[in-house]
Amino acid sequence: MDAMDIYRRLLNHFGKQDWWPVEHGFRPREFEIIAGAVLTQNTNWSNVRKALKRMERAGFLSPRAVAEAGSKQLEEAVRPSGFYRQKAERLKMLSQFIESFGSFGEFRKSVTREELLSLKGIGPETADSILLYALGRRVFVIDAYTLRIFSRLGFRQWDSYEEWRKFFENEVLEDTGLYMQYHALIVEHAKMFCRKKPLCSSCPLADACARKA
DNA sequence: CGCCAGGGCCATA
DNA sequence: TATGGCCATGGC
8 A cells, every 4th residue: 555545545535625725616825825824833724714814804915015014913913823923923024035036926936945944933844835835836745644644554654754755755746736635635634533532443544554542 | 611723943951 | 852831812
């Protein structure tokens, strides 16, 4: 059983996911995806949605608007997503960084993963989510769930995002659309089966998983 | 009421 | 390098 077999099982069980950039059947602007990637750090998506709505109402859904926004107004808009002071600051720094490219097109074309990671508050998962979901780069997004699940499935024993990311990018030679679906499916699987009382009996990966509960 | 979410930073040892 | 505390709101 390889990584594509796992993908097919998850897709068969959960169906296609309505994650970015196709949530609610409309295509959000790239900056909306970028803001969501920051706002969702350790945060339920329903709270992120509230914050994005407030950002929209306040006119903060563009890099320039956020880069020039007053800190208090930005914090107030972002508040429902939690950690709101940090997140307002991170969004502001990130927006100023985007602005420094001169245009969003230039940012999309030439920004590197290392540059994103060098920004305070942008770690591996946030950077990779931006690169994949907002910029369409073929980057496999790794999160804590991915490490747990694929370790239990007996793939490898690494514990670093970097090693797992390279593994998937060499193992899964597909397009960015599949990468988007795959990460979303992994998260859905974790929410459904690997939280609190594990529901391994109905898990589509149970037969291959080392964890028995 | 307590738990925790589509993380990441920083201090400490 | 590896844990642990911290950030904070809203849903259940």
